[in-house]
């Protein structure tokens with residue numbers, strides 16, 4: 001059958017640098033995965049992705065960078081042009097029927113019957129799943145609705161907002177215990193409160209041991225909820241690894257808060273500090289390699305009123321800029 005061969009199970013990820021995990025511990029592992037659409041568009045180009053078990057893995061990239069195409073290949077919905085994809089240790093799309101019952105997926109918005117209520121949509125969805133126990137259906141549906149906070153479950157689905165549809169889709173993914181959840185832009189269409197709720201839910205699911213793979217074009221969302229991340233640009237992998245390691249690879253910024261930003265910038269320049277940016281509230285700069293207390297003293301001695309002084313931790317965005325030399329442009 002499609003079990004890992006000895007050669008394959010020995011293989012380790014050597015592409016990710018930080019956070020590399022052996023292939024046998026990976027819930028998702030792709031090698032040189034490539035998709036060229038019929039029109040000639042190279043949507044995914046030689047992707048080596050390794051998603052460790054138990055991680056909340058953020059799949060990040062601007063619109064059009066190939067995230068949805070990758071997810072569709074992982075779920076066996078489309079065939080790769082070349083390369084391989086393994087999900088829960090099994091090759092896709094060959095093992096789709098064995099793998100999918102263990103995976104909860106929310107991809108491109110759920111397909112809904114508009115004339116049915118949210119609850120009845122879930123009842124029907126569950127009834128179409130041959131592995132679902134009909135005796136527990138009603139209570140599992142109620143639990144799933146409760147978990148995603150969908151209070152208007154009796155309303156017809158055609159009256160749902162996009163955010164409510166997203167929640168219903170998530171509830172469908174949660175009808176059964178899953179080893180892996182694959183969520184394509186799960187906070188799409190949600191207001192800030194809804195986004196917070198989904199993030200809390202993702203954390204809760206992860207703490208139960210479920211691996212969560214979620215795509216997003218929002219850097220700060222990934223930073224807030226994910227343990228690991230991969231960054232895509234134009235169909236290619238830019239970097240992957242533990243979020244803490246990715247951000248640590250980039251240097252933070254020296255931030256001086258002061259009502260005298262012009263004077264502060266002048267003094268910092270005299271002190272040899274580089275990459276000065278004057279803002280409304282002060283000055284930011286590349287953190288110098290020397291003692292920070294000396295720098296602070298130089299500012300104070302020069303009469304600059306220092307209200308705040310310190311180095312801010314690098315964000316994932318800083319790491320992305322450092323890696324690609326460009327800003328993270330959502331419009332792609």
Ligand SMILES: Nc1ncnc2c1ncn2[C@@H]1O[C@H](COP(=O)(O)OP(=O)(O)OP(=O)(O)O)[C@@H](O)[C@H]1O
Nearest residue numbers: 037039041043061062063064065066067068069070
């Ligand atoms: N069915 C298709 N036929 C031809 N080209 C496609 C098809 N689907 C996607 N593409 C193209 O492949 C590239 C990657 O698209 P994809 O949807 O995978 O990116 P994405 O990162 O998921 O972006 P988005 O967040 O906008 O969905 C894009 O240039 C897109 O236009």
